[in-house]
Amino acid sequence: MNICVCIKQVPDTNRIKIDPVTNTLVRKGVPSIINPFDTYAVEMAANLKERFGGTVIVMSMGPEQALGALRVCLSVGADEAYLISDRAFGGSDTLATGYIIAGAIRHIEKLEGIKFDVIMCGKQAVDGDTAQVGPQVAEQLGLPQVTYAADIEGSASNVIVRREVDGGFDLTKVQLPTVITVVSSKQMPRYATYATRSDAKKKTIHVLNSAAMPEIDTAQCGLNGSPTRVVRTYTPVVVKNGVTVEGESAEEIADNLIGMLDAKMLL
Amino acid sequence: MTRNEIWVYVETENGSAKSVGYELLNAAKPIAYAKHAPLVAVVVGKNVRKAAEDAIGYGADSAIILDGDEYAVYSTDAYTDALTELIRKYEPETLMLGATVNGRDMAPRIACRLETGLTADCTDIGIDEGTGCVRWTRPTFGGNLMADIICPDKRPQMGTVRPGVFRKAAFDAGRTGKIIEEDIHVSMQKIRTSVVKHIEEIAENVDLEGAEIIVAGGRGMGNAENFRILEALADAVGGTVACSRPCADAGWLPRSRQIGQSGKTVSPKIYFAVGISGAVQHTAGMQGSGTIIAINNDPEAPIFDIADYRIVGDLNTIVPVLTKKFLEFKKD
Numbered sequence: 001m002n003i004c005v006c007i008k009q010v011p012d013t014n015r016i017k018i019d020p021v022t023n024t025l026v027r028k029g030v031p032s033i034i035n036p037f038d039t040y041a042v043e044m045a046a047n048l049k050e051r052f053g054g055t056v057i058v059m060s061m062g063p064e065q066a067l068g069a070l071r072v073c074l075s076v077g078a079d080e081a082y083l084i085s086d087r088a089f090g091g092s093d094t095l096a097t098g099y100i101i102a103g104a105i106r107h108i109e110k111l112e113g114i115k116f117d118v119i120m121c122g123k124q125a126v127d128g129d130t131a132q133v134g135p136q137v138a139e140q141l142g143l144p145q146v147t148y149a150a151d152i153e154g155s156a157s158n159v160i161v162r163r164e165v166d167g168g169f170d171l172t173k174v175q176l177p178t179v180i181t182v183v184s185s186k187q188m189p190r191y192a193t194y195a196t197r198s199d200a201k202k203k204t205i206h207v208l209n210s211a212a213m214p215e216i217d218t219a220q221c222g223l224n225g226s227p228t229r230v231v232r233t234y235t236p237v238v239v240k241n242g243v244t245v246e247g248e249s250a251e252e253i254a255d256n257l258i259g260m261l262d263a264k265m266l267l
Numbered sequence: 268m269t270r271n272e273i274w275v276y277v278e279t280e281n282g283s284a285k286s287v288g289y290e291l292l293n294a295a296k297p298i299a300y301a302k303h304a305p306l307v308a309v310v311v312g313k314n315v316r317k318a319a320e321d322a323i324g325y326g327a328d329s330a331i332i333l334d335g336d337e338y339a340v341y342s343t344d345a346y347t348d349a350l351t352e353l354i355r356k357y358e359p360e361t362l363m364l365g366a367t368v369n370g371r372d373m374a375p376r377i378a379c380r381l382e383t384g385l386t387a388d389c390t391d392i393g394i395d396e397g398t399g400c401v402r403w404t405r406p407t408f409g410g411n412l413m414a415d416i417i418c419p420d421k422r423p424q425m426g427t428v429r430p431g432v433f434r435k436a437a438f439d440a441g442r443t444g445k446i447i448e449e450d451i452h453v454s455m456q457k458i459r460t461s462v463v464k465h466i467e468e469i470a471e472n473v474d475l476e477g478a479e480i481i482v483a484g485g486r487g488m489g490n491a492e493n494f495r496i497l498e499a500l501a502d503a504v505g506g507t508v509a510c511s512r513p514c515a516d517a518g519w520l521p522r523s524r525q526i527g528q529s530g531k532t533v534s535p536k537i538y539f540a541v542g543i544s545g546a547v548q549h550t551a552g553m554q555g556s557g558t559i560i561a562i563n564n565d566p567e568a569p570i571f572d573i574a575d576y577r578i579v580g581d582l583n584t585i586v587p588v589l590t591k592k593f594l595e596f597k598k599d
Contacts, residue, residue: 013409025412094387098379127408129528130387135343135375144459145343147372160463165368168468175459227384227421231395233414236406236547236554242561244577250584254592257560257576266537266558267596 001054001156003045004105004116005078006137007038009062009069010127018235025235034069037122040185044152045120046077047187052156054117055079057108061089061101067205074200075192082108086209088218093226094128098136103216104208105141111206117176118159123148123183131181138179145179146172151186271304272359274423276350277322277330278367279310280341284318286476287365287430289325294392294433295363296326298401301394304360307331309353311346313339316446323444326436330446331357337453341369342460345453347376352451354381359423361401363392366427374427384418386426390532390551400424410528410551431476431532432555473507473523480506480537483526483553484514487542487563487582491519496586497541503593506539511549527552542582545570562586 011030019026034042045056058078060066063085070081084104092100109115119141124131131147138145146161150169154160163170164183174180192200210218219225243260247253261267273295277288292308299306308322308330319330333353337345350373354362362377364370366388378385386403395402400417403426407414418424475481482501484494494508501508508524515525526533527549538556543549545561545568553559554573561574562582571577578585 011408013411016408016411018411025408093384094375095379095382095384098375129405129407129409130375131371132375132378132385132387135372136379139347139376139379145372145376146460147343148368165465169466170462171464171466173461173463178459227382228386228416228418231397231402231415231417233407233412235411236413236551239572240559240575242559242571242574242577244579250580250588251592253578253580253585254589257578257589258592258596260576261537261558262596264558 001048001052001117002114003048003054003056004108004119005038005041005045005056005058005073006101006119006121006133007042007058007060007069007073008035008122008125009033009060009066010035010125013126032065032069034072035122035125035127037124037126037182039189041120041122041182042073042076042078043185043187043189044149044182045118046190047185048118048152049077055112055114057082057112057116059084059101059104059108061085061097061104070205071200072192074203074205075196076190080112081203081205083205083207085207088210088221091223091226092221093228094130094132094136095227096221096225097133098140099220099225100216101133102137102140103213105137106215107208107213115177117156119143119177119179121179121181123181134179134181141179143177143179144174145181146174147181148183149180150184152180270358270360271302272307272357273299273302273304273361274307274309274359274363275322275327276362276364276370277308277310277318278365278370279312279315279318282312282314282318284310284321285365285367285430286435287367287370287428289322289435290430290433291363291365291428292322292326293436294428296436298361298392298394302399305329307359309333309350311338311349319446321438323442323446324438324440326442327444329444332446332448333451334448335452337455337458340462342458343372343376344458344460346373347380348453348457349451351377351380353449354423356449362423362425364425364427366429370427374425378425381421381423383421383423383425386416386418389426389428390432392426392428401426406528406551410547429532432534434534475507475509475524475526475531475533478507478533478535480504480539481509481526481533481535481553481556482506482539482541483509483511483543484520484541485511485543485549486513487544488514488519489542491517493583494519496583496590500539500586500590500593503590503597504537506537509533511543540570540574541586543570544568545573
């Protein structure tokens, strides 16, 4: 089973702070991590390779800093890594990103002389939180998709995806090749060992720019290829002039609160 | 030529509509009014006429139905093919969908096939003053940043909107509107996925989005046991117990009761935030509440910034007393 895993390097959104003076996002000093959902996708792919054989190729679209993230993937189960990087790709919204990644996947298939059976993505990246790129890659490639996958069961010829839906799970059978977006993995993402890390260091990460990939029309990339525009960003600071409910004792505080709510007809 | 219509996709499951479609009809109403645009509900499924009729009662001017065996169970392929064909036929100006599991599964595919813009998981919608486009507002960077997004040139302009952000209009049985049954079908051979089995996992089906009063606990609750005092308060005020993410992570309450960026979004009339510090990841899911009452021993807790009523103190002392007083108040 040949698998391509699309990953993204993202700022650790749990450690992002808001500048109290300017009310803007402080990105400086925020560590970069591999999008957590992508780490589950890499683990799932490594696990499938162990069960069914084949190759795991990991790819990322982004700036050169993402080489580090790809190197980590090489130490936890990926065989080859590709960085898709070009200034022309910057500023892409999800439609343009899906177009570029789909074109890059076709190109990687040619370079490697293989066909991917499964293309995996994390269900969404924790910086953009759109969950749109996976399905848009599937649409560009004309492939079926199963989103919100928590596990892959069955066999190589009968792939059953455990899909998280409202109130439980669907077991969804899907024809290959397919795109699968991953929400979690049964096994926790494995750790690199000293040996796997030093093996990963010896590998070459292939870097592809737009000139290297004639499949990709740069007019459909970046801002030009993006139908959406961000017109404003701001920090969600809502400060209400709330009332502090005072009192000498808990009883008094409770009485005061109930009195205030009652006065506003809220009870 | 693009018609002026605003479409709201009303998602159904086993023939009955999910609330979010009707919420979106209400949310889209002011935009439709300002643009003099017809508001159209689009319903896909098997035996969904009732859902379409109800959509009229909830504010749609008219409805379009796609009914067929191939739509009985959701599939990406059938729904994408059918809706894309329908959109190409009518060329609506705008399409809004609920940001549900399946809404977020098919909306990107439809947008991609139509080569148009889609904004994900919005928490507000309005009109962009400069262009007259729909302004889609969404949290990003884990709720740390809000972005206003428009789709200036391509049509339809599309967005998925989070369930629970808007309230349904009061149902008006007297409203009438045309219901069109479109004869669009997708061959079963074109559907490349099939649901082999559905497994119900969540034993309790809690309707947080529909709750009028929510009593939510945070990390400050300390342990699962302690949620009993919140249950007592919820019983006293007729509310539903919920929690912030750390509590669900710790297994104190099930995921189905988690509120926030990675949980549910709610807008009850009254929201009690007990022992909740008020990180943006949590407030993203509850700041639309009518009245927020926060109880926390840390006077600097950010939750107090968005609270209407602030109680600084030990929750273990205050909550039981508050429960007792609410019960006494009800008796009077």
